[in-house]
Structure formats: structure tokens, C-alpha cells
Amino acid sequence: MIVIIPACNEERTIRQVVENVWRQIGCPIVVIDDGSTDDTAIEAFRGGAIVISHGRQLGAWTAIQTGLLFARHHRIFPVVTLDGDGQHEVEDISLLLEVYRKTGAHVVIGSCPDRASWMRKGAWSFLRFLTGLPVIDLTSGFRLYSKEAIEILTSKEALLLDYQDIGVLLILAKRGLSIVEVPVRMYERKAGHSRVFSNWGTVIRYMIYSSIFGISKRSL
Template identity: 30%
Template sequence: MDKSGVWIVIAAYREEKSIAKVVQALTKAGYQNIVVVDDGSKDKTFEAASEHTPHVLRHVINCGQGAALKTGIDYALMQGAEFIVTFDADGQHRVEDLPAMINPVINGEADITLGSRFLGSAKNLPFLRRIVLKCGALVVWAMYGVRLTDSHNGFRAMSRHAAELIDLKSDRMEHASEFIDEIKKKKLRYKEIPITVLYTEYSKARGQSNWNAFRILYKMLLHRLLR
């Protein structure tokens, strides 16, 4: 697999402890183009990332994961990326899953692939989180008519064409649902790929609270109403 056209975009907010490890693991696996967008962290995320990749961008204030991913994707497109992967900064995703995610896009089987921890495996996934994620997938099915096993997964791979078409308006966590809405609207071919999501003590402490699901739902409904 030729990795030179593949750009990996990571949105990082207060991830000084994990970002270096994540970027190093990707570099070691042969991915040279790694974009880290520091979303206004007050800690050393920017410095930690800068030691391992030249492509570190910084939001001067915190704007949310959706906005940070958008900035990173725009940058990768400007740099001439052929394929773009979104990857989590907290070490939840495994580098080993990357080829399985990218290959269908490179081979032209899909415009975008979405990682699914339910088709693959979710190590130490807390019970309540499983319920919340399943409900999220149901809501996405009901609202956008796209049936996925795991709608809120940050691991995605897309072609340049798909990245150019997908227009995210949500700045915060609702962007995951918006990705799916856009896939449907722009008639992109998608495919869910089994991946492994690791729930470490660190990622559990740093991740989203289950309550945030309500905020995301409220935002989704609001966007629906106002558009």
C-alpha cells in the first residue's frame, strides 16, 4: 500500500499525555503525513505534537472537535491529500486497523469507510456507554435513514472527493452525526469496517460523558429544525 497520499487528521484537546505516543505509532507504521489540530489546549499538546510531526495547527481558542477536524481536513486537502483518515488522539484507535479502513477507499469500493467497534471489538467498553452508543445509532437511523452499527466512531477514512463534498457545520460533538447526514445527502458510498476500540482508564477519563448524548441529540434536532 502506498502511504504517501494518505493524510491522517487528529483533533486533540488537552492530550499532552497521549498525543506523542499516537503520532509516534503512526509514524512508525509508515504514515508520514500526520496533521494534528490542537483545539485551543492550555497544556503542552501543541509542543508534544510538534516534536513528532511538522503538520501541527493550533486553534487559539477551543472550538470543538468538529471544528478541529474540519481545519485538519482543509489543511490536508491544501497539501494535496488523496485520502484522509480521521483518528482519535487519546489512543483509543489501533494503527493496525488502518489498512482495513483505507484499502476499500483506495480500491474504489467506497468513498468513505466508518469504523465500527460493534462489528469489531470494544475492549472494556463500559455497559452504559454501550447502551448510549446503540441509542445513538438508532437515532441516526431514525433521523437520517442510514443504518449503522456504530454511528459515533471517530475512525473514518475518505477519498479526496468525499472530503471535498462533506460540509460540516457543527463545531462540537454533533459532527459525528452530521458526517452521516452528509454521506446520505451527497450520495457517497460508505462501508462500515470492524475495528477495535480500546477503553483504557485514560481514555475513559478523557472521553465524553454519557450525559453529553442528550446535548448532542438536542443540537441535532435544533439543526434539523433550523435548516
């Protein structure tokens, strides 16, 4: 197993997160530094992570995909993705792993719908309705991807996506991969903020693009 952490300007929390994973799980950790302008890369390195730096910002999803590419090159499966802001409980990685082993699902999503505001919940239900995806927490960054999922998600087809949300799930669902959700704990972000739900402009743009995307990719 390998843990992948996409990070952008998270120098205050990244080292702690990496060290926690080391201590509690003890598997290789890759931090994808997505065009940070602060010391995220150095802090992650000090924590003991393998650091891969994008020369420029490519977006949260592309950062995860770089990590998946790395895992695929080195044939390390499965992959668990985690946020670098301390939002996810590192202990719960074993929960994801356990569910993966028991169910044999291709993707396990650590889900925590309680964290969402009414606005985000509304957005999720709407997107669920549009896409027909049977997933409650559409935007969780806490996921486990199996070898099969990684092979599909590292294809060029998945390069035009921006977030690890409906686009990723739709590609997987289209290929008939099984997605299972497991409830996990999530904390308030210690640093940084959601890349989507930060201000009205991005939310509106996100909803418009997601709707168009969801409608175009719906299974017929």
C-alpha cells in the same frame, strides 16, 4: 495519504499515537490542537507531527475540518482521522485503506459498536431511526475520507456542525456518497473522555440537538 488527529488536552497520549503512526504507516501526520491548555501541541510536535493550533476551542468536528482543509490545500488524499487518546489501533489504518481501495467507497468508517454502553447504543438506534442513515457506529472518529468527501466536507455548509457524527454523515449521504463500515478494534481511552457521553447534561443536550437536526435534515 495523510493522517489527521484532532486533539484537546491530550498531552499524555498524543506523542505516543503520533510516533506509532510514523513507525507503522510512515505518512505525514497533522495534529489539530483545538484550544488545548496543556502541552498537547509541543508533545505532538516532538512526536514528529505537523501541528496546527486553533487559537480557541472550536469543537472536535471543526478541528477535523481544519485538517481536511489542510489536506485539500496540499492535495493529499485520502485522509484518515484518528483520535489522539490512543483509543484506536494504528495498525487498523491499513485495514481502512484496503477497504477503500477494494470498494472505492467515498468514506470508510472504522466501526466498533461493542465499545458502546447500552445507553449509547440506544442513542445510536434512535438517531439511526430519525435520520435513516445506514451506519451502525455513528460517532466513530476513526474514518477514511476520499477526495470527493473532503471537497464536500470543507465547504462552509459543514461549519455549523459540532461533532463528526450524524451531521457529517447526512451531508455526505445527501450528496450520494457511498459510506462503508469496517469492524476495527478499539481500546479504553487512556486519557480524556468522550466529549459527548461525559455527563447527563451534555448527553441530554446532545440528544435534543441531534434529534432536531436529524429531523430537519432528513431526506424527503
